[in-house]
Amino acid sequence: MAPERLPEFANDNQPISRTLDKLFGTALAIELEAAKEAGALGFMARAMVQATMPHRRVAGNEFTRTNGAFSLTMLAPSKIGLPYGSIPRLVTGYLTTEAVRTKSRHIVLGSSLSRFMAELDLVPTGGRWGTIPRLRDQMTRLFACSISCTYSSGSTFGLENVNIADKATLWWTPRQPDQGTLWESTVVLSERFFSEITENPVPIDLRALRALKRSPMALDVYLWLTYRMSYVRARTAVPWGALQLQFGADYPTSDQGRRDFKKAFLRALGKVAVVYPAARLDTTTDSLVLLPSRTHVCK
Numbered sequence: 410m411a412p413e414r415l416p417e418f419a420n421d422n423q424p425i426s427r428t429l430d431k432l433f434g435t436a437l438a439i440e441l442e443a444a445k446e447a448g449a450l451g452f453m454a455r456a457m458v459q460a461t462m463p464h465r466r467v468a469g470n471e472f473t474r475t476n477g478a479f480s481l482t483m484l485a486p487s488k489i490g491l492p493y494g495s496i497p498r499l500v501t502g503y504l505t506t507e508a509v510r511t512k513s514r515h516i517v518l519g520s521s522l523s524r525f526m527a528e529l530d531l532v533p534t535g536g537r538w539g540t541i542p543r544l545r546d547q548m549t550r551l552f553a554c555s556i557s558c559t560y561s562s563g564s565t566f567g568l569e570n571v572n573i574a575d576k577a578t579l580w581w582t583p584r585q586p587d588q589g590t591l592w593e594s595t596v597v598l599s600e601r602f603f604s605e606i607t608e609n610p611v612p613i614d615l616r617a618l619r620a621l622k623r624s625p626m627a628l629d630v631y632l633w634l635t636y637r638m639s640y641v642r643a644r645t646a647v648p649w650g651a652l653q654l655q656f657g658a659d660y661p662t663s664d665q666g667r668r669d670f671k672k673a674f675l676r677a678l679g680k681v682a683v684v685y686p687a688a689r690l691d692t693t694t695d696s697l698v699l700l701p702s703r704t705h706v707c708k
Contacts, residue, residue, distance in 0.1 A: 428623075432683040435620035439684060444614040444706050451506040451618065452610035454602070456481060456558055456571070458632045463493040464625040464659050476655045478562040485554040492550035495625045499529045500548055502618055504573070504596065505606045514575075514603045518594040522581035525594070530619035541583045552577040552596065572599045611636045612706040617684040627677040629656055634681060634688050635705035646696040649674075 444450040460474035460481035472491050473482040485491045507516045519525045523533050526544065534540045552574040560567040576597040598606075613635060621627040633655075649671055653660060657670035675692070682688065689700035 429683075431620050432680060435616050436684050436686065439614060439616055444612075444616070447616065449615040450706065451502055451613045451615040452509045452606065453502050453613050453632050454505050454606045455609045455611050455636070456556070456605060457498075457501055458611050458629075458636045460655060461629045461633075462497055462625075463491060464629075466493050467491060467659070474655060477651070478560050480559045480561070482557040482559070483554050484557065485550060489553045490550055491554060492547050493625075494543075494547065495622045495628060496529075496531075496544055496547040497551040498625060498628050499531075499618065499622060500544075500551060501573075502613065502615070503528055504598065505610060506615070508598060508603055508606050509610050512607065514598040514600065516596045516598060518579070518596060520580070520593045522583065525581075530622060535583070545579070545581075545583065548577070548579070569601070571601045571605065573602050575599045612704070614684075614706050617705065620684055621680060624677055624680060626656060626673060627680045630674070630677045631681045631685060631705075634685065637699060638688060638702045639704045641699050641701050643701065645699045646693070647699065648696045652697060 438447070459476045459479050462474075462483065463472050470485045470487050470491065471482065473480055475481075483491055504516055508514070522541065526533050526540065529544075531540045531544065535542070554573070556571045556573070558569045558571065574596050577595070578592075579594045580592050581594055611632065613632060617631055618628065621631055649667065652674060653662070653667060653670045656674060660666045660670040660673075674697075678690070678697075682690070685705045687703050687705070689702045691698040691700065
């Protein structure tokens with residue numbers, strides 16, 4: 410059963426009623442109309458689902474997440490830094506969805522900043538902490554970083570290095586987000602990243618992604634849960650320690666750190682359960698238990 414921790418939804422820096430209204434409104438819309446029919450069928454890169462980006466700013470230029478034998482390491486130029494938070498997750502979802510839809514490495518972001526931000530369900534705002542400078546900063550971080558995926562199990566070892574983009578050109582005018590430009594902003598995905606996301610995409614409902622966008626961990630849990638349910642055939646216990654390695658690298662491995670991670674994970678899981686009620690779950694002291702369930706979106 411899904412954890413009932415609704416009061417903790419207030420951790421979004423907005424009134425609890427607004428958070429719940431959006432989640433339940435999205436859940437109702439999803440129940441009434443399938444993602445494909447609603448024009449909300451999206452996709453996410455599988456590697457980004459198995460091991461995720463930082464939730465918040467981290468020190469240094471290297472970051473690793475581990476999921477069993479699989480590890481994802483992100484490396485960033487020292488003057489730019491690593492991507493973090495919800496925005497690079499939303500951008501990656503957009504790029505993956507467009508690549509699957511168009512079957513092209515050349516992704517057009519459009520001539521208007523506000524139009525692109527609408528695709529991410531972001532309202533253009535200026536100022537130091539506004540959505541416009543944060544979007545540009547996180548896109549720069551995302552496109553500049555390199556990714557190393559490793560698999561190590563016993564005597565078996567595999568390594569693959571992937572860049573998300575070979576080229577990115579942004580022509581938008583931040584002070585005039587509604588104004589079009591002479592040239593369209595574009596991203597050219599690397600061949601390896603394009604191959605990965607088009608051969609093995611994870612189907613998602615973009616409405617759920619938008620409803621959960623205020624919480625990077627909730628986004629990660631939603632993406633992982635619908636992917637994991639695609640191959641869960643029997644009751645499966647996932648230890649809290651393994652979940653912390655995958656989702657909670659920002660939390661220390663002390664007893665207090667583990668308790669804090671579990672609390673944050675359950676809070677995120679409570680949000681996900683609203684928009685993905687078909688996921689059958691249970692919790693024990695030692696683990697999160699997955700029961701065979703249908704995926705949130707069928708291919």
